[in-house]
Amino acid sequence: MAHRRTDAVAMNASSLPSLFVSHxxxxxxxxDSATGRFLDRLGASMPRPRAVVVASAHFNAASPTVAAALSPATIHDFGGFPRALYDIRYPAAGAPELASDVAQRLVSAGFDARIDHHHGLDHGVWVPLRRIYPQADIPVLALSVDPAQTAAWHYRLGLALAPLRRDGVLVMGSGGFSHNLHALDWQHADAPAFAWMSAFTDALRDRLIDGDIAGALDWQALPQALRNHPTPEHLYPLYVALGAGGEGARGRLLHRDVELGGLALDAFAFE
Structure with a gap:
């Protein structure tokens, strides 16, 4: 079998979870891909949020930084792709007042949070949102991650944002469940899952579903951890989403797929 894919049932219509998606x-x-089709259905499976806060693997800052542009630009922070990709704009509005609220919540939780009035939407934000909310009619804020920090630090950051879910704000982490671009089978999109990838992702997935927060945070102790994440910026949005699910949150697997043998594209809801 080339790879495995799982799509979970629709979410409870009465609650707004936090999300992690692999972009x-x-x-x-x-x-057209299995993950793209999953994201196409995802927005309709949840209550409509009044705004979306996305912790992106591609927005890195030493202090937690909230993007507060009124009309954030679409950032094409990649190279070597077809022209059509660079022509895309995701014209969602920003939400400066919500950005101030998010920053204040982080400051109250002990973080040296900053507001950036100019930063746009990097591809970790707009690529999945273009599939989830294609009308771009929901305000969006980007939130930075810090690769120099720890999983526990990002989890605490997410916990500070958990109350936003009660106010109709969707908190989402956008990264990769595994992310080692130097170890992929670039010639075969449907290559079977590599054993080193499955060893790590199976272990982390089990801990998230079981609600084993301590085990999930200790990700470097899991099998083949550094081979799956030589650098942690694509993993840390997961922990923001986990924290935003609230104390004791369990992961609900929404989607599971593998591309290029080693690119795990899991998605989870936390609540």
């Missing part, structure tokens, strides 16, 4: 290649925005 894979920027081509996810325009290509």
């Amino acid at each position: 894979g290649s920027p081509m996810l925005a325009i290509e």
Whole structure:
């Protein structure tokens, strides 16, 4: 079997979870794929949020930074892709007042949070949102991650944002469940899952579903951890989403797929 794919049932219509999605290649925005089709259905499976806060693997800052542009630009922070990808704009509005609220919540939780009035939407934000909310009619804020920090630090950051879910704000992490671009089978999109990838992702997935927060945070102790994440920026949005699910949150697997043998594209809801 080339790879395994799982789509979970629709979510409870009375609650707004936090989410983690794996965004894979920027081509996810325009290509037909199992993960793209999953994202196409995802928005309709949840209550409509009044705004979306996305912790993106591609927005890195030493202090938690909230993008507060009124009309954030679409950032094409990649190279070597078809022209059609660079022509895309995701014209969602920003939400400066919500950005101030998010920053204040983080400051109250002990973080040195900042507001950036100019930063746009990197592809970790707009690529999945283009599939989830294609009308771009929901305000969007980007939130930074810090690769120099820890999973526990990002989890605490997410916990500070958990109350936003009660106010109709969707908190989402956008990264990759595994992300080692140097170890993929670039010649075969449907290559069987590599054993080193499955060893790590199976272990982490089990801990998230079981609600084993401590085990999930100790990700470097899991099998083949550094081979799956030589750098942690694509993993840390997961922990923001986990924290935003609230104390004791369990992961609900929404989608599971593998591309290029080693690119795990899991998605989870936390609540």
